Amino acid sequence: MTLDGTRKHADLVLRRGTVIAMDPKRRILENASVAVEGTRIAAVGPAEEIEAAYRAEREIDCLHKAILPGLIDAHGHAGHALLKTIGADTRSHWMHIATPTYHHYTTDEFWYVEARLAALERLKMGVTCGVSVISSAQRSDDPIFGSNNARGYADVGVRGIVAVGPCNPPFPRKFSRWRDGVRHEVEVPFERMMEGAEAVIEAWNGGADGRIRVFIAPFVLLTSIFGSGPSAADVAVALSDHDRLMMRRVREVAAKHGVRIHTEAFGGMIRLARRCEHALLGPDVHIQHCTGISFEEAMILAETGTHVTSAPGYGQINGRCPIPELIGLGANVAITTDGNSPSTPFDLLQAARQTQLIQRMLCRDPFLIPNGKALEMITIDAAKALGWDDEIGSLEPGKQADIAVINLWQPHLVPNVMPVHRVICESVGHDVETVVVAGRVLMEGRRVLSVDEDEVLSEGEAEARRLIERAGLERHMALPSTFWGHAQGWLDEQRVDYDSLPSRP
Template sequence: MASIRIDNATVITMDKTRRVIDNGSVVIKDDRITAVGPTQEIASHYPAEKVIDGTRMAIMPGLVDVHAHAGHGLIKTMGGGDSEAWYETCGEVYTTASDTHFWRAEAALAGLERLKSGVTCGVSLLGGGDSVMRTDDPIYGKAHFDAIRDLGIRVVLAVGPCRATHPWTYANWESGKRTEISVSFEQQIATCETLIRDHHGAEGGRLNICMLSPTLRVEHLETAGSSEKAEMVRQAQTASRVAREHGLVFTQDGHKTGTVQFAKDHLGILGPEALLSHSTDFTDDEIAICADFDVKIAHNASAIGSVLGRCRAIELMDAGVTVGIGSDATAPDRSGDMFRHVQQAMHYHRRHFRDPGILPPGKALEMVTIDAAKALGMEDEIGSLDVGKKADVILIDVAKPHLFPHNMIPYRVACFANGADVDTVIVNGNILMQGRQLASVNEAAILNEAQTATETMLERTGRHALTDIPEGFFGATRY
């Protein structure tokens, strides 16, 4: 007998033929999909312990976010329009003002946002700012995983070294007092190795690790001496090697003009496992390099990086490069709602080309489902509703004014849906939310813990003023 059968829904399969079944069923046994097809053919052949009526609902594979940041959820809009202050805050918090409570509370908050928005799998960098990673000790990555384990969703935690300015100073608060420690590159790599050994592939494949190293850009290389430049190269190559040895994705944050060419000529880190984020203003030659090396791209259409430069996602996809959409969430001004980023991506490229036919809605949906899964090397397990794949499934309530009338459902989902329209979320065959009611966690408790951790962080940093409404917020056309 099946575990779950969902009937009478519009099934947007995202399978190889991109089938859309108007009155369809999806059958789940344990953690896998066992049947997909018209309800009249499926229902009588697959009795199930639990049957969900999907009338006026759309069924899709769970959405996949290929780039976001752990830690940002408790910093979010701090500093208002002052990007420098925001980045400085990230750097301070992620090294000297956070503890395991901070990382667990933030992971629970950001994960809850994902869950309630139908994002069943996402990449989270364990830090951010200028690639400041909390990899001085495995306890912080473990705290992140502890929260995700309770939520029930799927995560790929990106860990790796900070920039090559050694040694990095961190502060440990676990005893209740601030204890400063100096952390070397080798210690950070050892932390990554421990996290890989202890957590990668755990919880039925829900908890995963990918490796990260800072992107080497022109401004870093021009100001570095020859020995420091050599150390930057060594560290990037080491992190990439660790990823390859363990069969992991290797990701880098903040690629732009010249970085891919440098990586090809000097680093040897490009390959099918490489996932490059932002990726703005690539040259034609760099697009060709991405295609030649089967590099994957995380396109963050809503990010500030996509304001300061343009990700040539259309040209990259036309060249055969796999491009997934990332939220870059949750700071300083974007959420984890991937429907928002689908819609932003469509408008972003249409405005550039001045062509409303660019990036059709179906392709945009691919970029947060099957293409995103491929970018993470997980296309054989998630990203589409195919028999044998993991049962990561969402139901969208399309009986809403902004999604009606009841026709052209894939269009309506891509162009009008938002995270609050997600009714039911299933991951690994487990129902995590149904009727917008959570089954796995206490939402109020998560919110309270997030507030407490934030107040502690503000006390440690003394940055309360950055939470005030800044001058120019109202009544002006620019800060």
């Protein structure tokens, strides 16, 4: 209320809900409201105080609902939204299906259509900010791919981080562009990929009124050892010349444009990378996976202030990401979806629950990752990993108004007690009812307001079917003979002809 006793103006008030603020005090406020002015949060507090102090242009009743910060997915892959389930029955060959498809059979427009669908899915799951690595093994041979991803996220209205950078050697690397339905293959040197990544940074970092950021993101931390899993100590023994070149050039680009760094790493890589003076380690870096890392590598991550992001998955059993140990050492760790193909949705609430289960089972400790910590890891801790925690990740006056509202008035979420437990233990992304980003209501009552949902779905369906035909993906969609009635599935034929692949991961 102003000094003369009149109520202050608010563009939006979310009223009478249970506010899970994720602020420094980790307040949980029953019968509370959030006032929004412009793009930012004006106030958070008891409903009667907010209603007495603010005159709202628009109100949304949140009785029997949880009001919490928008969820933040710090790692996922652009392209995957239109490749869902394809190759799900041949997981051993997944990268050899996805990478050639992205590198040789996607059109320029594919990346815009896919981005809109991915952003829409994230929006409907309550994810207000998501990282998108361009392809499964990076594609920056032309800036059109990263730029179209950014444009798609900007159109839907959520925050997007385009993670663009070079893929692994050998170089020059073969890629294809499509013109008038004809594939044209070109050979691209490493420096051209770096130039393509820089062009995306220059065009889109800070775009869409600051909702879009671009990170420089090489495919993996080291290029000389296996890029999709841990390497044994007698294999990860030395840095290659290209390892050093790549890290130096990534550091130069990051410094030149003032952007952060994102990459993936597995056991053996961190120990070797530290030997390089340009190591991609430190507070401006977040690294995905970190499965199979040694305790020494965990200490390196903690000592350097490198942020870690981890997604649940079967691969954890072959080399767990030591999340409890990393947290105990003082490292910041966030949970991600790594979505959303071949069978992983952009549902961060399910990812948090699955992460708890995996860590508890593998460590035989049912008390690991308490529910409060799990919620931190998909909100404020994820914001820290992105270097964006000054603006997003919690509900505090002055911060950006990125908000997700979960409907708790449902059989699986009643009684409405212990709300954080309800959110983490039982809720899923589809329970998110209303989403606000930068003060703009993008979804209310599960109805998307920012784009025509049916149009996005129809365009995505049509583009996916065109891709399937171009890339000959039908063979990866056929049900194996063991699909029904068997305890274990297997194939009777080899579906991936490695000799005919136009490129490798």
